[in-house]
Amino acid sequence: MRSESDRRRRAGGRLARLVLWGLLLAGVAARGALAQAPPPVPADADFDVVEVDLEGQLFNRVLPFDVPFILTGTVPSGARTLEVRCWVLPRERGKRRGDPAVLTDEALKAKPEGDCWPGGALKWRNTIDPQAANPRFRLMVPRLDAENYYQFKFSFEKTVTPEEAQAFSQQVKGIVDATLWGDPNATADLPLSGDLTVDEIQALRGKLIEALKQVTGADRITQPGTIFSEDTSFEAVRDQFNRLLRPARNLQGQLSATAEEYEDEIANLNPLLASLRSNPDLQRFAAALASRAAADPSAQDHANEVAAALAVGDAPVLRRSDRTSAGALAGFAQRSAAYYSEASAKMSKLRDLLAGKLVGDGGSPQSFVQPLVASGQIPSDALARLVALSQPTQPVGTADRALKRVGEDLLADRLARLLAGRAAAVAAIAEAYRTQVEGMTIISGSTTGSFATQSRNYISADTGIACAPELSDCTTYAGTNIYFRPINKAAPLNQFGGFFQTLDRRVSVTLGLTVQGIGDGKTRVDLFNQQSLLLGLGARLTNSVRMTAGGLVFKELDPNPLANDESLTTTYFLSLSFDIDVVPTLQGIGSLFRTALPGN
């Protein structure tokens, strides 16, 4: 009977060992997870080290909790300082939805210095060499809470490089050019030439600030007193900004006036040209010269001159599409130049012919005209009217002057000069800002998304002595402790407050097995071969020492020596235990397996 019982006990013992080592391994694994996550800690530090990639906006690991840690990474060349700010994300954001969430700009601005730790931003100063390639920063980050999501912002102070200043200058040129000229979709009356309100100037300033931020990656421009610093009031820079803009605006107003003047001129010129084309005296003169040319070759040139002048078409009309930009207006002037050159030359020849080549000093017809007058093709009064047409205020003279005035003075000279002047004025603004921003101090930023601290350290392993007063016996045991929240054993308990303030970090459920049996072979035997089960509730007294109270589960033997009956029973125990250090545990894990596996 006893041998059967012994066999069952041996089988139970193997099972008990498996359970024991399973529990131990669970505890070790939990510690192991903590041990595996951190990157190699530098020899000169006991802190966890977290590497951050500012470009990728990523950390290389889950963030530690309850302990300060070292944050390190590279900053761009030229960075002089780095500031780190951190915000706690609301729990329902990211965690419940399962996707990273970040705070809105408004939320960030509500707490500009962050809220993860007191004292505002952490600051690193580059004391090595700001121009060194990719300098590394190291910052000690105060402890974070477990099971939280955080958002970090890294801001580095740097100066605007010459290349960035040049790129910005190109942006300024585009912005100022387009903004001052006006939006073709909003109005046909371009370029804009009205008054400039303070609001409009401020809007332009806003565009320039955004462009500078975009080119340099800046979040903030801190250089005081410039139009780019949002800390500088508009009133403080208004005059400076105005002075810079005024030349371009002035020339643009004059461009607008010139465009209007052109439209006025064309409104008069085209009807005038049409009236010349249908003028009966000129038409008769053209026909007479053409018929005379067959008999008198000397009349051919004059016939051609009159025909050419009468064939001059309408002057180009300035359309809405020609006023959409400075380039479009310049293109119009260029395209129109050939028309005015040709038309002006033809009208000029007609005026010269009418004014000086039809009649002599005494008023008598010139030789090539004489036959036309004699034949009645050109009556004397018609000849007088033809001569009169060439007078400066008469149709041919007026058209001749208008074509010259518009083609040469208005388009070729004034419009071209104003366009060139405006382009130079815009370029001067761009250049002024290029020199102003080069070397300017800016704050560049990089914001990480939602990052979590560790949340799975609920289990630890320990070993200790458990005493059962009712058995008058003490035994060693190994167990696991299951906490009700994440625990970082590296964090000293006293930093979180007194004993009762830190109860949630101290209290755990303990599940263990005795290492030595408590059976005496007479009144009790162990639950599994030579191990009995401990179930209890413990509290850490210090970081590594725990006191536990609970029940010891074993088997009670029937007092009758002839009976083999065993019944499950418990007795209370008190224990003092110590955390199992992860490294020795891992070192000994092989031998544990050797003894734990069935058959060994």
Add this chain to the structure above:
Amino acid sequence: MAIVIDENLTASPAETRLPSGPIILRQILHSDLGGETASITYTLDGRHNVCFQTAQGQVKQIQINGLKIPGGANERSDTIALVEVGGGTDLGEIIIKQTIRAENNARDSVTLAILS
């Protein structure tokens, strides 16, 4: 008869506070008829509260008639002054538009910066 603007209108000073002191508007022009009579009108936008200060009061438009514009390039000038009517203006820059009426309508303008 037609007027040709040889050099656009300039203002001296080109930036001013309000009320301003005397502002001299200069321009070079000629007539392509060898000389003619013209009238010049300076206009401010009617939508803001800045006016010309004249002996007759505060006006939005000044007209100068019977000007003899010669055939050769000729500099001429007019003096104006600006004043706010009522509260402060929200203008950063103000444009004075000019129309010269003769055979044609020649147009020009000058922009002044209004200092704070």
